[in-house]
Amino acid sequence: MDEKVGFNDVLVTPQRSSVGSRSDVDLIRKFTFKHSGRSFNGIPVIASNMECTGTFAIAEELSKYKLFTCISKYSMVADWVDFAQLHPESIQFTAVTSGVRTGDVVKLKAITESVPGINCICLDVANGYTNIFREFVCRTRKVYPHFTIMAGNVATPGACWC
Secondary structure, three states, X not given: OOOOOOHHHHOOOOOOOOOOOHHHOOOOEEEEOOOOOOEEEEOOOEEOOOOOOOOHHHHHHHHOOOOEEEEOOOOOHHHHHHHHHHOHHHHXXXXXXXXXXXXXXXXXXXXHHXXXXXXXXXXXXXXXXXXXXXXXXXXXXXXXXXXXXXEXXXXXXXXXXX
């Protein structure tokens, strides 16, 4: 497929605004999550859990601006403990990422038990529409009922789980 996309294909049409300056814009929003009941008060931008962006250094910096980071699933338990001790104020702006394999689940448990204050989990799979993943999300919800769980990758509301 050799389809070309031009500027008009991706243009977000500008609208009139009463804002006098971009410094007058406040991007901070409060979100209350349905299943955990927890709230997030910040800017709804998340640094991905990829190895190059889901780092503790990124989380430390972004949390200063009330931005969120999903830490890479390749981080070690000791790294989490060190980060939490050095930057306890940043923990509320980070999520621990887990895959669905047994080793991932064991590590998730170790991190959540070792670092009080973590309250968000990112479940990372390439396809969030499989029945196996749906069952995994439901099991995770039962184990961590008070955590906010981000599960994906999904792109439509059709991937409702529990």
